Amino acid sequence: MVSPGALRVVRCGGSALRGARAVYLLCAAGDFVKVYSVTTEETLRLMGGHADLVTGIQLNPHNHMQLYSSSLDGSIKLWDFMDGIPIKTFAVGSKLLALYTLAGAEDLVFVVIPKKGERDTFQLVSVKLTKGAGQDLEAKELSVVLDGVGASPKHIAFGREGEYVVSVKEITLQVYFFKRKLLNRFSLRAVKTKGGDNQFSCVACHPTEDCIATGHADGKIRLWRNFHHRKEYTYSTLHWHHDTVMDLAFSMEGTRLLSGGVESVLVQWHNESACQKDFLPRLGSPIEYISMSSDGALCCTVHADNRITIINSNLRFSRSIQGLIKSRDIKTGLVVDPRTKALVLNGEPGHLQFYCLQSDQQLFSLDIVQRQYIHQAGLKQSDLVKVAFSAQGTWLATVEEREEVTDPELELKLWFYNKETQSFELNTRINTPHDNHITDMCFRDMDELEDDSLILVTTGRDCVFKVWVMVEDTDPEAQQRVSWSCDFVGSYHNYQATNCCFSEDGSLLAVSFEETVTVWDSVTWDLKCTFCHPPGNIRNICFGRLTCSKYLIGATDYGFLCCWNLLTCALEWSAHLNVVVLQPDPLSEHIAAVSWLSKESSLFVFKPNEPRPIYIQRNLCKEKILLAAFVPRDEPETTGSEKYLWLRRSQLFFLTDTQELMTLSTRSLEERLTASSKQLAVEESLPVTPFSLLLGKHRRQQAQEDIDLGKLLVHNKHEQASPAVKELLHTPAHVLPSASFLCPIFINSLLISKENKSAEEVADEVEMESEKAEDDSDEERDVTEMEQEDTSHMELLGEMTCKLSKSQEKELRKIRKMDYSWISAF
């Protein structure tokens, strides 16, 4: 069962707005609209309901507790974002690319839709939202306002009190005056000026004056005035940005103009003059959107790396909401920090991010390169390419490189975890560890041995692999006790070394050299044996674990998966499979292989000692999966099905080439969502008033009295039943099953049963067994499929749909089970 990670989706797009009191931050994130608390940075609500990407959100100008959202699925939804409840859904019928509201228009909203019959032409239309009863309504009354507008929400802005609307596209600026029904069109010269072109990139309108600010691709900002006249219009130019102005925003009173771009500097222009400006530099990554709060106290910028920064009105950095940073190219792979169980990967340029999967938060960001990053297109700067942790997480090795014409600038750094400061400290820095790119790096994982037996192996394209060991400094006055130095350099026939891997006990090192896998003794550094499965270079290698530690698995880029026996030094089995990712589970002998075949990724889980896979998931996703990692669970999950046994100890995460993080889960989506919504229900940040304090005190007293009374009567029963009842009462009403469903259960729970085990439960067990049998048969079917190498997904798809109903059944059963625990109490 696949479910997208739903962590934070790449397009944290849309405009971020704020509620009336600047307490909430609303943000369109993928298919959801998220509500954050400005003060605590926590996600308060996750409003899902759209079937596609949310393209625009706007507060209802007549009710500040309501929010309009538009989506590519062609619907506009009205939300009560305080409670996260959808109020109304208006079906428009075509893709909605942007959404605007006006204070003056009572029931009109403006949306950008593609023009019918023409590709890549968009028009701005007004939609009349009909006032009808019921939740789902049709909104078919469309009237075209402007033709030939840009698709981006930044290309349209509404002027002072909704008198006119401005649209920019390429080099034309259109202004449409609603009252006069007049359309003015201004064009810039098409000639490309030196250093850039003057295409429009964004537009913003002054809130109180007739003034339009436009951003251009060459970094200029133009302020247009007097645009009521076709000829006598004027504009002035502000120029600071060296590249495209990504977004513009006026402050509420219009005295300040904020602009941002790829330089990741927020520029504040005072009174529309070029000489007075303030900067907030080094915001981390390019600014995509800028939004002001309605009271003007705060401003927030949305960045290219999936982050929202909240900035004070005096241009001071306030706080930032940070999810998983999506860097353009994740070179480090997915690595799991053994200490925090966090996912470690490339973060900001030159940084390593530690991302907590449980809380969808960045734990911390470790500066590896320690150099000033310059936001400039086409500049090659050092970035992190390899990361490795030692078994206990006490040592961290990182490789950074800077691509150059002649030779790459490489640096290997070793970091030691300082328990006192709770962070990694740089221990050793090695310049130019290899003469060419480093292809792989691994520590010798030896849990039981003490720290000084630690060995690091790096393989490079300069045809050698190097072994680094810790050296103790004998000088008592030296600052550091240990440092790292090269111990051994090995090579094989001058082939490029591509991968390396230590066996579980650390006695053997496997290094792949193009087509050949070499196995080395890790004590004497003697070459023990070589394996080869031509044709094709070795893409991945790994050793089997636990009971399968005598096997070595290798995948070639000609589409073979091979398993060699290290005792007999012979090929045990091989399979024709184009493996992209090969990932062993650190806690069991299972190995996950992700294959890529004609536009779909498939997952195979197998044990090295048998060539038949344990689990197959075809058509995992349409994107190519680049990386995978097993993350150990805190506590083994109890899964009924044998099919998912391999997921018991650890969870598998994937990263696709569109930078989406996914996981495999045995639980259904609803279950996980209810769990999270329960959490949200508790975290209500209501302001504390004297009245609430008074009331709370009074209530508590009452509750205390109640308990005192009850104690005598239902002494232990009350205690036993209380968590279940509490759960029932504290679950928000909108996630509870219907009352008719709950009633019999509740009444049943009050009955005193004579036997411990009711007949119903027995029946349930039988049902479960039969389900298991079904699963088994499913699995067998999968296996036969794989052997045939025939890809027919119809059966699997069918299984998916029936699963959905099953999950509902499961939920049902779960609730019933909860009730039995009450019965046993009686």
Place this chain on the structure above:
Amino acid sequence: MAAYKPVVVQACPKLGERITQDTLYWRGYKTPVQIKEFGAVSKVDFSPVPPYNYAVTASSRIHIYGRYSQEPIKTFSRFKDAAYCATYRDDGRLLVAGSEDGSIRLFDISGRAPLRQFDGHTKPVHQVGFLSDKYRVFSGGDDYSSNLWDIPKATEIVSYNEHTDYVRCGCASKVNADVFITGSYDHTVKLFDARTKSSVMTIEHGHPVESVLLFPSGGLLVSAGGRYVKVWDVLKGGQLLVSLKNHHKTVTCLCLNSSGQRLLSGSLDRHVKIYSTTSYKVVHSFNYATSILSLALSPEDETIVVGMTNGVLNVKHRKPEERNEKSQKKRQPAYRTYVKGRTFVPKQEDFCVSKPVKRVLRKYDKLLKSFQSSKALDAVLEPPIMLHTPEVTVAVMQELHRRGTLRSALAGRDEKQVNLLLTFVARRVIEPRFTSVLVTVADMLTDIYQPVVGQSVIVDRQFLKLQEAIGKEIDYQEELLEVLGMMDTLFATFTKKKDMYLEENKSNGFTDTIETNTND
């Protein structure tokens, strides 16, 4: 939001000896004073009382030098043949010396003629000394005997004939007035007690013993002979504690420093080695022009005097301690202002306003922060930075290269600045840690200033110098590669045949530098 990150200046670990407290201490001597004597200086001895004059025995004379005098204060020259081993008594008023004719003479420091003469040895006497009761003198001669003399009566008290070869060194115990030791060319060190008729202890050194030394506590004995310096525990019956083999020629003299923490040994291999007496590791070493015969250290380690075979006396004085406390005091504010307000603990109801810590940036960092490339380069081309911390200059150049603005920063400079740049590049380009960056800089400089070559004599000269430096380096690296090839062949013949396919290349750091430099 991140703050500006300053340029990282790569600290390169210095190869060779590490700077320790010892190196700093023993380096704190001025350039030596050389005094020419008439013959090989066989003995130098410091007077134990101020002003710490020292007696130098060379050929047939004994010279007494003052602490800073280049000329002898006093000379004893009443010897027919060579004099040996002029040694002060503990109170610094008497001096005793042996001679080639076998007689031992006792001088008063203020007098000129000998006070006493002890005759009894039939062969030259190379070792004499006072016992710690001040009234007796012991001696060792080439007639294999070790004698004890009474000063008041000028008679022989006892004679030990236990050695079987020349007795050439000895030492009296400072703790017990009756105990002295002698070392002989028969490879033994013998411990004598004046109260007994024979030696108390015999220690087998293994080589002809050139010098012996007792620690002030009297518990440890150091003997030098052959290439070895050996330390023995006398109280444990002459057990060998440690054997040091740090010289590659015969060790001729031993000496302790004033605190007893360091042991010095001089050798014919022209080196003086200093050992720690706790770890017995060499902590420092001095290099001299010729073979060393004698060595002495004044009290408080103020002066090191070394006598050499070619008759040169090498005297090193300690530098006076630098006292710049006054200037430091001016800079620092008073203690009271310094701690003012620091000890204040805010109360619970106090509202704390944190004051942002102002970060001090270097000049070049400030300029880099504001993207002023040329000015940043100018800042690090200032003579103090360029001369003393070239790594800063190179780090800024590298940073500019990373930003892609190095070319524009290098361009548009006048003759003087180009000259400065080229001088720097020509001088530093051969240093392996700078090579990769400076090669790029040199490339760019030649590209940019190619059109103006021939207009300035100074710049042309610098270009030629750069060419010469690189040419020399290439030749050098080629030679090194040849040597490496030869060594590889040698290693290959030694490795076993079974590792044919195993190409080991242990000297990776070495090849790294070669490969980067051949790119020039």
